[in-house]
Amino acid sequence: xxxxxxxxxLFVPGNNPAMVKDxxxxxxxxxxxxxxxxxxxxxxDAARLLVRCSLxxxxxxxxxxxxxxxxxxxxxxxxxxxxxxxxxxxxxxxPKTETPGDIRQLEELVAEAERTSGRPAGxxxxxxxxxxxxxxxxxxxxxxxSPRMVAIALSAEDYVxxxxxxxxxEGVELxxxxxxxxxxxxxxxxxxxxxxxSDVADEEGFAREVALVKQMGFDGKSVINPNxxxxxxxxxxxxxxxxxxxxxxxxxxxxxxxxxxGVTSLDGKMIDKPIVxxxxxxxxxxxxx
Amino acid sequence: MEIIKIGMAGTLESCDASVxxxxxxxxxxxxxxxxxxxxxxxxxxxxxxxxxxLAEAGVASARVSVRDRSALDCTIRARVLAACNRASxxxxx
Amino acid sequence: MMRxxxxxxxxxxxxxxFEGAWSRDPGASRKLLSAGRPSKLLGSIEEAIRKSGLESxxxxxxxxxxxxxxxxxxxxxxxxxxxxxRDLTLASSSLTNxxxxxxxxxxxxxxxxxxxxxxxGDLAEAVSRGLMDVPVVIHSHxxxxxxxxxxxxxxxxxxxxxxxxxxxxxxxGWTGKSACGSLxxxxxxxxxxxxxxxxxxxxxxxxxxxxxxxxxxVDWIVPVEAVGDPKRISAGATRMTRDPRELLIARRVVDAMxxxxxxxxxxxxQTGSGGSSLAAVxxxxxxxxxxxxxxxxxxxxxxxxxxxxxxxxxxxxxxxxQSFDMEAxxxxxxxxxxxxxxxxxxxxxxxxxxxxxxxxxxxxSALEVDTDFNVNxxxxxxxxxxxxxxxxxxxxxxxxxxxxxxxLTRGRTxxxxxxxxxxxxxxxxxxxxxxxxxxxxxPRRPDLREALVKGGLALVDxxxxxxxxxxxxxxxxxxxxxDRIVGIVEYRDGxxxxxxxxxxx
Numbered sequence: 001x002x003x004x005x006x007x008x009x010l011f012v013p014g015n016n017p018a019m020v021k022d023x024x025x026x027x028x029x030x031x032x033x034x035x036x037x038x039x040x041x042x043x044x045d046a047a048r049l050l051v052r053c054s055l056x057x058x059x060x061x062x063x064x065x066x067x068x069x070x071x072x073x074x075x076x077x078x079x080x081x082x083x084x085x086x087x088x089x090x091x092x093x094x095p096k097t098e099t100p101g102d103i104r105q106l107e108e109l110v111a112e113a114e115r116t117s118g119r120p121a122g123x124x125x126x127x128x129x130x131x132x133x134x135x136x137x138x139x140x141x142x143x144x145x146s147p148r149m150v151a152i153a154l155s156a157e158d159y160v161x162x163x164x165x166x167x168x169x170e171g172v173e174l175x176x177x178x179x180x181x182x183x184x185x186x187x188x189x190x191x192x193x194x195x196x197x198s199d200v201a202d203e204e205g206f207a208r209e210v211a212l213v214k215q216m217g218f219d220g221k222s223v224i225n226p227n228x229x230x231x232x233x234x235x236x237x238x239x240x241x242x243x244x245x246x247x248x249x250x251x252x253x254x255x256x257x258x259x260x261x262g263v264t265s266l267d268g269k270m271i272d273k274p275i276v277x278x279x280x281x282x283x284x285x286x287x288x289x
Numbered sequence: 290m291e292i293i294k295i296g297m298a299g300t301l302e303s304c305d306a307s308v309x310x311x312x313x314x315x316x317x318x319x320x321x322x323x324x325x326x327x328x329x330x331x332x333x334x335x336x337x338x339x340x341x342x343l344a345e346a347g348v349a350s351a352r353v354s355v356r357d358r359s360a361l362d363c364t365i366r367a368r369v370l371a372a373c374n375r376a377s378x379x380x381x382x
Numbered sequence: 383m384m385r386x387x388x389x390x391x392x393x394x395x396x397x398x399x400f401e402g403a404w405s406r407d408p409g410a411s412r413k414l415l416s417a418g419r420p421s422k423l424l425g426s427i428e429e430a431i432r433k434s435g436l437e438s439x440x441x442x443x444x445x446x447x448x449x450x451x452x453x454x455x456x457x458x459x460x461x462x463x464x465x466x467x468r469d470l471t472l473a474s475s476s477l478t479n480x481x482x483x484x485x486x487x488x489x490x491x492x493x494x495x496x497x498x499x500x501x502x503g504d505l506a507e508a509v510s511r512g513l514m515d516v517p518v519v520i521h522s523h524x525x526x527x528x529x530x531x532x533x534x535x536x537x538x539x540x541x542x543x544x545x546x547x548x549x550x551x552x553x554x555g556w557t558g559k560s561a562c563g564s565l566x567x568x569x570x571x572x573x574x575x576x577x578x579x580x581x582x583x584x585x586x587x588x589x590x591x592x593x594x595x596x597x598x599x600v601d602w603i604v605p606v607e608a609v610g611d612p613k614r615i616s617a618g619a620t621r622m623t624r625d626p627r628e629l630l631i632a633r634r635v636v637d638a639m640x641x642x643x644x645x646x647x648x649x650x651x652q653t654g655s656g657g658s659s660l661a662a663v664x665x666x667x668x669x670x671x672x673x674x675x676x677x678x679x680x681x682x683x684x685x686x687x688x689x690x691x692x693x694x695x696x697x698x699x700x701x702x703x704q705s706f707d708m709e710a711x712x713x714x715x716x717x718x719x720x721x722x723x724x725x726x727x728x729x730x731x732x733x734x735x736x737x738x739x740x741x742x743x744x745x746x747s748a749l750e751v752d753t754d755f756n757v758n759x760x761x762x763x764x765x766x767x768x769x770x771x772x773x774x775x776x777x778x779x780x781x782x783x784x785x786x787x788x789x790l791t792r793g794r795t796x797x798x799x800x801x802x803x804x805x806x807x808x809x810x811x812x813x814x815x816x817x818x819x820x821x822x823x824x825p826r827r828p829d830l831r832e833a834l835v836k837g838g839l840a841l842v843d844x845x846x847x848x849x850x851x852x853x854x855x856x857x858x859x860x861x862x863x864x865d866r867i868v869g870i871v872e873y874r875d876g877x878x879x880x881x882x883x884x885x886x887x
Contacts, residue, residue, distance in 0.1 A: 017364040018304035021854075025818050026626060046298045046371040050364065057363035059853075226626030230633065303793055328764055330858035331794055359793030362856060 004064060005029045005284060006151060006191055007220040007236045008229045011068075013038035014047035020054045023063075026226035027233070030064035035080050036071065036095050044076045048083050055087040066091040066127065072105055081106070085113035085124055091150065096158070097128035098135045100145035107146045125150045127193075131158040136177045143188035152185050153193035153222060154178060169205060171212070182217040191219040200225045210235045238282045246279035246286075253279075292351040296376025299360075299368035306335075306360040308368040310376040313350045323354045331359075338362040342369035351376070422603045423549055427461040427581070430604045434539040434577040438468045443537035443575060445568035446476040446499075447555060447704065451614030454543035454581055456483050457606070463492045471495040473537055475526060475567035475725070476770050479503030480614075488513050497535060499523060500760070500770020509868055510766045512884045517870045520760060520806075520882075523567065523703070524729025524736065524776035525874040530574045532732055534876065540575035542568045543609035544595065546584040551600025552593035555722075556705075556715035558584030560610040563705020563714050564684070565594040569724035572599040583608045594722055619686035619709045622664050623657040627818050631787050632661035634816050636669050639743055641837025642814075642830060644783055647675050649742040652682040652777055655706055656747035658787040658816075663687040670696055681728070681737050682744075682773060684710040684720075692720065701737055703728040703773075729776035731874045738773070738780030746774055748788045750802040753844050755809030755824050757786055758802035760871065763795050765861040765885040767869065771806050776874050778811040783830070786812055790819040796851035796858075798844065803861065805880040806871055820847055862886035 010028040012019050014035045023031040033055075039047040055065060067089045069080035081092060094106050103126060110124050126148045130136055136159070143152050154177055156167065165173050178194065185192035194213040197206045210221060210232050221232055238246070249266055253276045256264035264271050295311045313319065322339060326332040335357050342365065343353065351373075357365070384392040387399035424430045436442065442462070444455045455474060460483070462470065472493045477484070482504035487493050496518040501509060509518055521529065529535035544565065545558030555565040560583055572578050572595045579602045580595070623629065635658065639645055651666070653659040664687060670676065679699040680688045686709030691697045693713070700720040705711045713720045729738045738744075749769055750758040757778070760769045778784045788797035798817065813830055815822045820842035823831040834841060862885065869882030 016302075017360060017367075018302065021304065021361055021364070022627070026630060045374060046368070049371045049374075050367040053363040053367035053370075057361070057366075227624070227629055328794060328858070330764065330861060331856065333859055334856045359795070361794065361854065 005220070006064070006193060007285075008232045009066065009193060009220060009222045010226065010229065011038070011196065011222060011224050014051045015039050015043050017050060017054075020050060021058060024060045026229050028063065028223065028226070028229050029220065030066050030091070031060065032066045032068050032093060032222070033084075033089075034068045035076070036068050044070065048076070048080055052083045052087040055084075055089065064090050066093050068093045068095055068129070071096040072102060078109060081109045082113045082116070085110060085119065086117035088119075089124060091125045091127055093127040093129055093153070095129045095155070096131050096135075097142055098132060099138055100141040103128060103142055103145035103149065107148060110148070122148060124148065127151045127153060129153045129155045130177070130181060131155040132162045133159070135159075136180050139181050139184035140187055143184050143190050149188070149190055151191035151193050151219070152181055154181050154195045156195035171209065178213065178216055178218070186217065192217060194218045194221045196222045196224050197228065198224065200227065203231070207231050207235070236285050238286050242282050243286045246282040249275060249279040250283065290347045290373055290377045290379070292348060292373070292376045293378055294376055296372045296374065298371035298375060299364075301356060301358055303358050304360055304364065305358050306365050306368050307356045307358075308365075308372040309354040310348070310369070310372040311352050312376075313352055317352075318350050320348075320350065321352050324357065325355065326357045327359060331357075334362060335360075335365060338365040339369055342366040343373070346370055346373040348373050421549065422551055422600065424602050424604050427458055427604055427606070428465060430541075430579045430602045431458075431462060431465055431467075431539075433602055434579055436462070436467065436539045436577075438470070440538040441471040441473055441536060443540040443571045444472075444474040445542060445565065445571065446474060446478065447562040447565055447567060448543060448560065448610035448615050449562075450478050450480050451560075451611035451616075452478065452480055452543070453611065454541060454609050455481055458541045458581070459484060459487055459492065463487055463490070468492055469494040471497065473497040473535055475523065475571075476500045476772070477502070477505060481505050485513065495519075497521065497526070499526065499772055501767045502769070506767040510761075510882070510885050511887075512866060512868060514868065517867050517881070519870050519872060520771050521872040522729070522771045522775050522806075522874045523725050523773045524731055524738065525771075525872055525876065526567075527570050527725040527728070527730040528732040528874065529876065530570050531726055531730065533574075537571060537575040539577045539579060540568075540571040541579050541581060542572060542595070543581045544568070544584075545582070545609065546586055546590055547580055547582045547593075547595075547600075547603060548586050548588040548590035548597075549603065550588060550597035551578075551580055551595070551603055552588075552590045552597045553580055553582070553595040553600070554590065554593050556711045558582075560584065560608060560612055560615060561708070561711050562610065562615050563711030564702040564722045566703035566722060566724045566728060569594055569722075570726055577601045579604060581606050581609055616705070616707045616711070618707060620655070620660060620707045622687065623661050625657055627789055628657035629661050630818050631658040631789065631816055632665050634821055635662040635745055635785055635787060636665040637837075638785065638814060638816060638821060638834060638839060639666065639783070640669060640673075641834045641839050642743075642783055643833060644743045645669055645673060645675055648678045649675070650677060650679045650681065650740060651743045651745075652680065652738075652741055652781070653688075653745040654747050655683050655685070656787070659745045659747055660685060660687060662745050662787075663691070667691050667696060681741060682777070684713075686710060689713040689717075689720070692717065701728070729773055729780070729874070731776070731779070736776075736780070738777050741777060741781035743783040743785065744777040744781040745785045745787060746778065746807075748786050748797065750797055750799050751786055751788060751812070751815050751844075752799050752802045752809070753848050755786075755812040755815065755844065756802050756805045757807040757809075757812060758804045759806050760869075761804045761882060763799070763803055763858070763861070765803055765863060765883075767882060771871070775807040775811065778807045779874065783814070784812050785814045785816055787816045790817045790847060790851050791854055794855045796848070796855050798847040798851050800848055804871060804882055808873070808879065815844060815847070817847060819850060822847055
């Protein structure tokens with residue numbers, strides 16, 4: 001089974017009806033309905049209701065619907081999770097995840113919410129946002145903390161503040177965290193998602209950062225403005241030669257299967273399962289799934 | 290749900306609706322609605338959505354004022370429910 | 383039989399004898415001026431109205447090159463009202479929000495009929511509610527040029543505001559404090575009106591040439607304080623939108639143009655002034671650079687974006703009927719291949735080959751499009767007039783590829799509908815509709831469909847788009863109209879394509 005793409009995860013302020021209703025038209029792979037940092041304390045209840053009613057009424061097509069609830073140590077977290085699970089959310093992305101215990105606690109809340117709302121157990125997946133040095137140190141344990149986990153993400157703002165430094169254009173202060181998160185994610189079999197790029201007007205800087213994190217092994221990036229989406233998708237678009245080769249690999253694999261043969265070769269090289277998987281992934285990135 | 294004070298939710302931004310829910314007037318029990326809609330073609334829809342949300346919240350007696358800015362039905366439902374919660378003192382925020 | 387003239391020469395009977403070098407000929411349609419260099423300069427608008435011979439019941443014409451900064455129409459019509467004239471036909475190339483004061487003049491009977499490309503604001507709303515006894519006539523830029531040149535619309539007096547002119551009447555628009563760039567719409571009026579009055583706030587030394595309107599067409603000149611408000615005539619440069627939805631649509635437009643094979647060496651294009659259309663110019667430029675292609679010309683309303691491409695060498699010539707910003711005006715004044723064209727050259731269907739016929743692609747906006755691809759650019763879905771016919775139906779008919787853009791919904795209003803409120807451009811001239819939720823090809827163009835599919839574009843049926851729009855917004859209650867007709871919408875050939883009915887309160 002192919003894991004779904006998460007090249008772009010678009011943050012949408014949960015209390016903004018205009019953005020909430022149109023979030024999916026820009027073609028991002030996922031939408032993150034935010035109930036946390038973009039919603040003021042006095043509006044947490046209204047945002048929760050708005051996202052819930054929108055999820056229940058609107059068709060978001062094939063876009064993955066993610067929610068960022070308030071952190072577990074706030075008075076709103078439990079109500080957020082209950083409401084979002086009941087409304088049909090696909091993934092819960094927990095902010096300020098520090099320890100595997102946080103994920104286990106989240107899992108319990110989600111499982112309970114699935115029960116009370118009649119959703120199949122395990123249908124809601126989890127993501128962890130890592131926002132502190134301790135979180136980065138615990139990245140692998142956090143990633144392994146639940147079979148529901150699909151990705152871990154870097155959230156740079158708070159992380160950099162904890163480091164007592166500032167964000168720079170070259171991002172050297174994030175290099176270690178990025179490296180560790182990619183390693184932890186891949187070791188645990190999860191996706192690694194990079195942090196947001198706030199300067200929406202700096203198209204060149206954004207493109208550079210996307211190229212960098214893609215090369216490092218990140219599967220995608222959180223974005224805050226729809227204009228950033230095509231840039232990321234273009235960066236992840238395989239080159240024509242890769243696509244042609246991938247088609248040939250899949251064709252060879254299909255022919256082998258039809259013959260009842262377990263393995264086959266192409267251009268003198270053996271085609272085994274990982275190679276076929278990679279070829280499938282290339283075609284998915286090229287939009288030929 | 291009983292409405293015991295003024296509760297407001299939503300804004301006047303495009304695609305939103307500003308909803309005010311307050312206790313019924315003296316000697317005027319039941320629901321009294323005042324709805325401002327920028328597009329007459331949807332005035333009926335907005336009123337229907339407001340009434341359905343009030344019924345969902347179990348509010349049978351209140352004064353409700355809605356200033357619509359071309360909100361979809363689901364947004365109206367959300368804003369009415371939020372205003373009712375706030376007007377009943379149930380909101381946790 | 384012979385007779386003698388003033389110089390005692392014999393001339394045949396039945397011919398007009400010479401009666402002196404500076405005699406007046408009452409039979410001529412233009413008065414012969416007496417000797418010397420009589421001044422055309424007048425001290426007031428009232429004097430100009432009198433001298434022009436304007437009387438109640440006649441037709442006056444204006445242009446709209448000053449857009450929302452126009453001062454001329456209101457100024458002149460107030461003077462006309464003060465002089466007690468009534469029942470006039472107002473024929474302006476368009477009217478905007480700033481012309482709201484005309485509402486009062488209409489109500490008082492000073493203005494009895496209106497011919498215009500568009501109406502906005504208070505005046506438009508009042509017309510929608512039944513202000514005029516006689517329906518207003520909405521015509522396109524090309525249609526207006528046709529009507530003027532064939533004589534079915536006959537201005538008695540044209541009052542033309544010009545940013546710069548000399549005392550003989552040579553006038554142009556790219557210089558002066560109220561500079562507006564091209565005077566393309568005014569140029570036709572100057573040719574056909576019985577009397578031409580220029581109003582100017584930029585009187586220059588003689589000769590002010592090159593000129594858009596020649597001194598030979600001008601009867602009177604009235605210097606005034608201001609013909610336009612520079613802050614509202616136009617922006618310095620038209621900025622590209624950052625709205626993600628408009629950018630999304632713009633990208634899809636250029637993808638479609640490329641797949642359709644339009645972007646090739648020597649092609650031509652025109653874009654409207656809406657957000658997506660302008661953004662498309664920027665993406666088009668990038669694609670042209672990628673493909674190493676240059677355009678032969680760009681037409682229409684010219685903006686700074688198009689000027690930039692011209693000055694970069696990506697577009698050979700600019701044919702400018704209206705300069706949308708100061709940059710375009712500047713370029714018109716200095717670039718040899720930036721040409722001012724009049725409305726007839728631009729879009730007149732009654733001449734053998736106006737410029738729109740040579741367009742390879744045009745990108746137009748819309749208030750509504752229906753499942754037959756008919757386009758409404760004049761009334762909102764609530765039935766109120768709020769737009770302009772403009773060059774829409776002209777360019778749609780002339781261009782080889784016509785692309786109409788619109789967001790699927792604006793707030794709770796669907797742009798793609800089963801049937802538009804008012805048809806301005808007929809569906810048979812529209813090839814492609816690009817929205818933020820999908821692109822639809824007119825079934826009349828199977829060749830285009832094939833090319834787009836081959837180019838990897840995802841297409842949807844227009845019925846699906848209309849259904850999706852309705853699912854999102856809910857089905858609206860129908861707009862209540864009365865039976866009374868308040869507007870006649872003319873197609874570019876003068877036939878009536880639709881009517882606008884009064885909205886019911």
